[in-house]
Amino acid sequence: MKKALKIFGIIILIIIALLIAIPFAFQSQITEIVKRYINQNLNAKVEFSDVGLSFIKSFPQARVSVSDLTITNFEPFKDETLATAKNIAFTMPIKELFKKADEEPIVVSSFKIDEALLTLKTDKFGNTNYDIVKSDSSETETSTEESASFSFSIEDYSIKNSALTYLDEASNMLIHLSEFNHSGNGTFSAETSEIDTKSETNISFTMDSINYLQNNAVTLDAVIGLDLEKNIYTFKDNIGFINKLPIEFDGSVQLLENGQQIDITFENPQASFKDFLAVMPKAYTENLDDIVTTGNFNVKGIVKGLSSDETIPNLDINITSNNASFKYPNLPKRVEQISINTSIKNTTGNVDDTYVDIKQLNFKIDEDVFKSSATLKNITKNMLVNAHIDGTLNLANISKVYPIEFDKTLSGILKGNINTSFDMNAVETNAYERIKSNGSVSISDFIFSSEDVINPIHISTANMSFSPETVSLNNFKAKTGESDINATGKITNLLGFLLSNNTLKGNFDINSNLFKVSDFMTEDESVSKENETTKEESLKIPAFLDCTINAKANTVVYDNLNLKEVSGTLVIKDQKATLKNVTSSLFDGSLAIIGNVSTQNKVPTFDVNLGIDGFDIAQSFNNMELLQNLAPVAKLFQGKLNSTINISGNLDDEFSPELSTVSGMALAELLTTKVNANKGELFNALESSLNFIDFDKLDLNDVKTQLEFANGGVNVKPFELKYEDIAITVSGSHKFDQTLSYNAVFNVPAKYLGSEVNRLIGQINSEETNNISIPVTANIGGSYTSPTVKTDLQSAVSNLTKQLVEIEKQKLVNTGKDKVKDLLGGILGNQNTKNTDSINETATEKTDSTKTIKDEIKNVLGGLLSKKKKDTNN
Template sequence: MKKALKIIGITLLIIVALLVAIPFMFKSQIKDMVKRFINENMNAKVEFSDVNLSFLSSFPQAHVSVDDLVITNFAPFKDETFATAKSITFNMSIKELFKTADEGPIIINAINVNEALLTLKTNKLGDVNYDIVKQKENQNTEASADEKGFTLDIEDYAINNSAFTYLDEKSNVTFYITELNHSGKGTFSGDVSQLDTNTEARVSLKLDSTQYLNNNTIKLDALIGLDLENSKYTFKENKAIINQLPLAFQGYVQMVDEGQDIDISFENTGSDFKDFLAIVPEAYSKNIEDVATTGTFKVKGIIKGLSSDTTIPHLDIKVTSNNASFKYPDLPKSVENIIINASVKNDDGNVDNTYVDIKALNFKIDEDIFKSSATLKNITKNMFVNADIDGVLNLANITKAYPVTLEKELSGILKAKLNTSFDMNAIETNTYQRIKNNGTVGITDFIFSGEDIVNPIHISKADITFHPGTVSLNSFDARTGTSDINATGTINNLLGFLLSDGKLKGNFNVKSNTFAVNDFMVAETETATKNKTTTEEASLKIPAFLDCSIQADAKTVLYDNLTLKNVKGSLKIKNEQANLENLTTNIFDGDLAISGLVDTKNKTPLFNMNLGIANFDISQSFKELELLQSLAPIAKILQGKLNTTINLSGALDEEFSPDLASVSGNAIAELLTTNISSENAPLLSKLNGAFSFIDFDKLDLKDLKTKLDFKDGKVNVKPFDIKYKDINITVDGSHGFDKSMAYNAVLQVPAKYLGSEVNQLIGKINDPAVDKITIPVTATIGGTFTAPTVKTDLTSGVTNLTKQLIEIQKQKLLNQGTQQLQDLIGDALGGTKPKNDSTKTQTNNPIKDVLGGIIGGNSTNTNTADTTNTETAPKKPTVEDGVKDILGGLFGGKKKKETTKDSIK
């Protein structure tokens, strides 16, 4: 006995060892078998990482697994992935592993597919990517099973955690199945058999631009009769659940030469209105188990006819509900008097003639009754919509009656009586003549808020009248923050804006008593982060959807620390740009006119502006406007009026203010009736210290005009003239926006202001013309406006003036000597004895006496009174002495004390 047991044990051990060893021994043969099967049956590139064989896991059958399968298409879908699978396992008889091609088909008993992704695709030309099975030569429909290379005799199969995608570019259909878990038992090899299946998945269906199913949960228990000989599949005992709506269906699908012959009918198994809520995706309807409902709800449909390349089955699907209501237990309001009468139909098999007819969709919340009806035709291509809306809706009751989660709470009363008809292509292409709207819509006490809105917008009243192609905004009264807005106008494509990616086009007249710009711009606070109006990467943007013209009239506009009065002008917004045309306002006791462009298309907003300023209060404007402070910092100490025109361009910062480092342009400024207030003016103190004879507080700046240009943070000032009493001053130079200075002031200083030495010289000269002499004195101004430096050439100027005055004095003496000589010569040539002079006698020959004196001859004195005492009496000057003095001054000669002779050298 022990020996027998030992033999049995050794035998079993050998068998187990063989079961373990044989797969390794025949692994290459198994790979060859798989490759042979693929090459014989597939017209695609197939790759896998490994093939494994086991006899233990499914003994007495063989277990074959293919890992990491990837199937890639050939042309016309070259290199596109058709299918992938993490693993595919097959259970089959061991003998099937060793069949050759001549020994008949391989029979597989069970298949398991894990984590598969399958994509079926039809391109615009009608080519399909799933036609990858090779056709056998001379194969026809009468070929026997033995002539086919593959058959299934399945006891069970499963597809686990997989996904399926169908894309039809020709018909614009997308169909997705995700989270697919499907299992079944049956036999495919018999002529007549049945397949028992169980399926759970999520399904999405989009036809053209309409989403019919959106990640809806599907459950299906189906017993399918298989008539393989006639390719007919009959649904026997079948139950389906779409979201939470139970459906029962029956019928068949049969494969025919033209396509599929379909005859299926279905309906919901109950009639409670709760079944309607079950259609709505659970994410929106929430838990409906405890919802109280009344009334009926019924879904019933028939799909019958040929599905082919040119036709679809006839459709007749109806949804009805009468006198229904529902109330969620945790919500205060109920929805009552619900009437639904809608259907989806196709009467002739032409897919383009499928239509949706909503005869009634009515309900009541509190005392508000809302009625609507619509038809949707040509839904697979350019869908046509014709809808009627008539009713009142309190928007605040939406969340009180239905568990919908809104980002922002709604409030307000909506009243509408409207008919609209349009096709989707007309909306997308803004073909207004095909958009027909007639009726009115009104809203009161509506509060709107969103990510891009700083303060909630409270619309107290808005009345809109719809006409074909246009919408008239009859009234619009709103408040946000401290701002009030009153608007009227027209909108050209409201439906295009609401239903597609169209722009909001229109013309508006906007009035406001107070318009605070900060009410529409986010500050650097927690609100900014919360509302996400701006990001670190991008500043405030002009909305891309706006394409409109605005005529503005605001009594007060508040911007930053500025208060603008009587703002009027035009604003055109398009392509993220705002064009300002003839915008005028009163500010700083003067007038401001603005024209230009603001462009926010790029990451950094840009602007290009022309400013016309008239009668600005200089002190106030230069204190409060950073731009003016940078252009002329010294002007803040002025008091008076300013006229200027400024052309400038540059970038805007995150607060929509000019980035001074980027600003460039030019300006022409004129000062009117200007006085100087030098308090806290270091530059004037420095200038007063450098020129004691000028009080710079009393400069005459009236009617001063100057030109300047600016770029790269630097302002260049063209030469301009100012005056202090009788001193003319010419100034030019430049300064930076950083307050640095590089200026020259050239003063034409009269000589009388230059000290006592100069004034003494002027007194000696005693000539009125000397008082008009001026010298240029240059003051070089550097440093900054808060710490200025002043250098002058006043000392050298005084020295030069002194030399000039000495030369003038010499010239004056020369002129006087010349005149005296001319007088003496005139007297000598034509002189006579003075009349009535009895004491003196004239020489008989005056010329001889003068010339004798010049050449050193003796003079003859006939005065008898002097002859008696020539030694002691003083000698009186003679003509000769005067001439000598003059000539000595002219030629630099020395005057001799002797009176007898002079020698000429």
């Protein structure tokens, strides 16, 4: 007995070893079979990472698996991925492995597909990316047999965790199935049989930019009868769900060479209005049983006819509801008197003849009644819309009757009576002659918020009347942030803005008491570095605006400026605001502006011309950063300023100029100006170095200068100042960081150099000394708050000494003709005279006189350099 058990155990181990080892022997054959089948049958590039064979996982059958399958198209969809699958597995009897793939078919009994992604596409020329099966007009009997290398005797199959997308560019249709799971079991080999299937997925459906379904859950449990001889598949004992709406199917689908012959009817079996709510997204139907409803809801449909490349089945789908109501348990209000009568029909089989007829869509909330009807034709191409809306809707009640959450409060009373007809192409291309609308709409106490505006807009009242070409804004009163607006005007493409994401075009006249520019800007978000998401807000001109605004405002706030009595024209287009003939009162003067501000790029820019007339210098330079940086010293003045400034550059996130980027030029004129009592560090430094100047008496009237600025700095062209009879020439440059590099040249008469110099001049006592002056240059550096002043006063006094010596020479020369000749002879050394004593005497007198003058000048210079206050009246 023990020996028998031992032998049995050895046999079992041998069998297990064979089951593990045999797949390696057949590995190359399996790979060869898969590659041969692909090459013989598919016109596409197919790649996979591995082909495996196992006798263990599906014993007593063999299991063949393909891992990481990718199918890539050839032209005209070159390099586009048609399908991927993480794993595909087939099971088959072990004996099938011993068949030759080119001699007899291999029978597959089951298959499983995991995590497949399939993208089906039809381009605008009618080409399909899924037509990849090879076909050849010269196909022989042998090739036909090879193309049938597999046959199926399937008992069960499954597709798990997969997704499918179908895109038709010609009709602009998109169908997307996500979280797709499907399984079936039965027998495919018999001529007639049944399979039991289970399917579930989330479906989204969009056509011509209109989203009809958004991630709606669909399930279907169905027994499908198979007639393989006639290729007929019949629905039996089935029920499906769209979200929680139950639908029963009856009918069949027959596969033909040119398409499918469909004959299906469906309806919802319960006929309760609760079924309608079940179509809504899952988030709002989780507690469907708790919702109180009355009335019925019927969905019935017939789909019958040939589905092919040229035709679709005829459609007759009807949705009706009469006098229904619903109320959510935790919400305060009820929707009642609901009437729905809608049909979807096609009687020709031509897809373009499909139309939707909404005969009635009515409801009532409190005392507000809303009625509407519409027809939608040619829905697969250029959809034609004819609609009528008449009713009142309190927007605040939407969240009180339906569990929808808004980012911000939505409120307001909407009243309308409108008839409109148009085609979508006309809306998108602004073909106003094909857009016919008439009626009126009014809004009161409406609050609108969007990511396109930084503050909610509260519209207290708005009245619009519709005509075929335009919408007239008869009255509009609104407030956003701290700004108020009263407006009238015309809008030329309201439907394009509402239905097709077009820009909002119009012309408006706007009046405002207070208008803050920052209240109308949007917030722009960007992603920071190193994968960390942060919110960087920058102001943006809304991209949806294309309008001309003639505006008047009592006060406009821009940055820290309060502009009064503002008027002008603002043109907004393509995220660019152009200012035309804008005037305002500012700093006790007036300001004129033309130019533009653009937020088209990531960094906003500006390019404007400013005309300044009669600005109060103290106010303007203390409150306007731009002027402070162009001429920081000017804020020490009192008086008036006239100027023209041409300036351009970048704006920061607060819409203020980035000083390092600005460039341009300015012409400035100072009127009736004087220096403030508090002279500041610069003038104090100058007075310390030049004690003959009293800057309180500086004449600044009618001073004109020209400035050029770029690269964070200002260059000042030479301009003239006066201090009594001292002419001053100033030029140089400074940076916006207030570092200074200036030269001030003072043309100083000699009499300002003190009493000693005046006595010296008195000794000379000649007309030449009356006009003696010396240039004194002050080099100004450092910064505006910590200036440095260096002068050439010492060298200037030395030059004065030379002038006085020269005058004294001329005075001695003029004492007599002979003395002049003798003096010249002695100086030049090229003449000998007989009157040597006279020459010596003259030379001695000259030397003594020169020495006296030099001594006097040294005394003067010493007094100046010791910075003692001199009496400038001598």
